[in-house]
Amino acid sequence: MREIQVREITAAVERLCQEANYFLGEDIIGALQKGLQEEISPLGKDVFRQLLENAQLAREERMPLCQDTGTVVLFIDLGQDVRLVGGDFNRAINEGVRRGYLGGFLRNSIVDDPLGGRVNTGDNTPAIVHLRLVPGEKVKLVLAPKGGGSENMSAVRMLAPAQGAAGLTDFVVETVCHAGANPCPPVVVGVGLGGNFEEVALLAKRALLRPLGRPHPQHFYADLEKEMLEKINRSGIGPQGFGGRFTALAVHLETAPCHIASLPAAVNMNCHAARHAQVEL
Amino acid sequence: MKLKRLQAPLSDRDMEQLNTGDAVLISGIIFTARDAAHKKMMELLKSGQALPIDLAGQVIYYVGPAPARPGQVIGSAGPTTSGRMDFYTPALLEHGVKALIGKGGRSRAVRHALQKFKGVYLATTGGAGALLAKRILAAEIVAYPELGPEAIRRLVVEDFPAIVINDSHGRDLYEEGRKNYAK
Structure with missing residues (x-):
């Protein structure tokens, strides 16, 4: 049995929130470059140019690629030989989201009650979490901010x-x-x-x-x-x-x-x- | 594709020279508003009260920007989906708004109101929020600060790029573009 402190989860979620919002994947950059070369519509070509320039700016200046920094969707593969210690797991995840969004100048886009006040929660929590138990003693986190x-x-x-x-x-x-x-x-x-x-x-x-x-x-x-x-x-x-x-x-x-x-x-x-x-x- | 420069606020004459498919660069003053701010303005209009901004000739940009880092004017600031504002847009056009900037298609009622009140609907690149933020020279909250990213902001922009989707003559780039390139 391996013990993992939940504060490690908080730190990882904080970092992933920012990485996912600032850095466009190389696979996608490749697809945009292909689009820039092959798109035949002039307006369409210009869109590819802008998206590539946008990705570069976001990376250099640590600005979110898009102002809609999304709902945090977190996929967790939790090894069944892991014991999470040092606090509440779900609270640790949302603390990571809070730190990631507030510290990373990311937009808070979550409202508390869909038909009630629709008051912004102020820290982009809660995350939507999909948890799978898997063999082993590791924890894999994949964080995907999803735009509205x-x-x-x-x-x-x-x-x-x-x-x-x-x-x-x-x-x-x-x-x-x-x-x-x-x-x-x-x-x-x-x-x-x-x-x-x-x-x-x-x-x-x-x-x-x-x-x-x-x-x-x-x-x-x-x-x-x-x-x-x-x-x-x-x-x-x-x-x-x-x-x-x-x-x-x-x-x-x-x-x-x-x-x-x-x-x-x-x-x-x-x-x-x-x-x-x-x-x- | 023709490149045209616009100085905001805009006039009826500006509207006449704009055609679907034109690329425009906007400089001057524009205002941000999205879902919640529209809802609040609509409530004021319905009860006959004054709005927090004078709409005559104005450009409304559908955006909820990301927060600025220290030293920045504004965080990423690309367009949000315009269709959600369709419920409110005809009334704003009636009160003098000349242009709307967002992304995605508009309802028949909005397209009709653009013709009737001489307005245009422009799109700018969704997903290019960091790039578009660089064309914003100043930003100031002028109403509804409690709405956070949804507050109404007065922006000073320079060479802010957009494409004319619906002109005041009834044309629609989303329909025409699709027809031109469908196989």
């Missing part, structure tokens, strides 16, 4: 198994096209397939954590990802919806076993940034 504009364009649909791959593709393309310019295209599209009502949404969110350009390990699903990306990019929506070839940078699909009666599907929309940062303790 793209989250609002996301959708879950309970398809019939008979609708199959074609039904899934229609749903995904329709969701992205309906979103238009709202989620700040070029987007990264997280797709969940299988599981049940709540699990499929989580699969779609986890799909956003995959490095850009890495296809699904199964050929069938990798081909489906490619087909959906091509269809989305034939829509003409383009960067920021100004018209163009690059509406999405990637479609990532994650799957899970499901009920004989069901084919749950979910689309979690993300802007180009697909922000996340991780650490293993």
Whole structure:
């Protein structure tokens, strides 16, 4: 049994909040450079130029890439041989968020009561935490700040198994096209397939954590990802919806076993940034 | 694509020369407002009370900026989704607002009001908040400080870049762009 002090969790969360908001992944920078070269629309090309310049500025000046520094979504893989000591685990996580946002000049975007006062909590807490128990004695934290504009364009649909791959593709393309310019295209599209009502949404969110350009390990699903990306990019929506070839940078699909009666599907929309940062303790 | 320079606040004449697809650089004074500030202004308008800012000729930028570091004017300051303000926008146009800056499509009612009251809807790059902050030379809270990032701020901007989505003649870049590039 390995003991980990919860204050180590606080420190890690604080750092990850800032890293994820200041530093754009190299995989995404590569995709933006490709877009800059290949986009045929002049307005679209200029969007790529601006996003690349924005990433450089954010990195150099430690400014958030986007003013919407998001809801903190934290994926934790907790080794079952770890014993957390020195305080309340959930409190330690939220203390890390508080320090990360206040100390890092990140925007507080959480309100306390959805229909009540909608009063800002003032420190961007609470985080949304997804905890998995895994073998071993390590703790892996993946922190993904999620912006509201793209989250609002996301959708879950309970398809019939008979609708199959074609039904899934229609749903995904329709969701992205309906979103238009709202989620700040070029987007990264997280797709969940299988599981049940709540699990499929989580699969779609986890799909956003995959490095850009890495296809699904199964050929069938990798081909489906490619087909959906091509269809989305034939829509003409383009960067920021100004018209163009690059509406999405990637479609990532994650799957899970499901009920004989069901084919749950979910689309979690993300802007180009697909922000996340991780650490293993 | 034509590049046009605008000095804010704006006039009806400025509106006439702007066309969907134009790239503009705005200099001068603009005001920030998003969901909560719109709701408060609407309540004042409904009860016939004075607004905290004079809307005539003004540009409203839908943004909730990140906090400034010491020595900075403002933190990251890119656009938020405009559609959420659709409920309020026709009334603001009626009271003299000339331009709105945000991202994403507008309702039919807003597009109609832009024509009727001679206004334009502009988009700036969502996700380029750090870059856009550099075009803001001064920022000052002028109303609703209790709303934090949603307070109304008076910004002095220089060469603030935007694209005309809906002009005052009824055109829409989101529709036209999609048609031009769809395969």
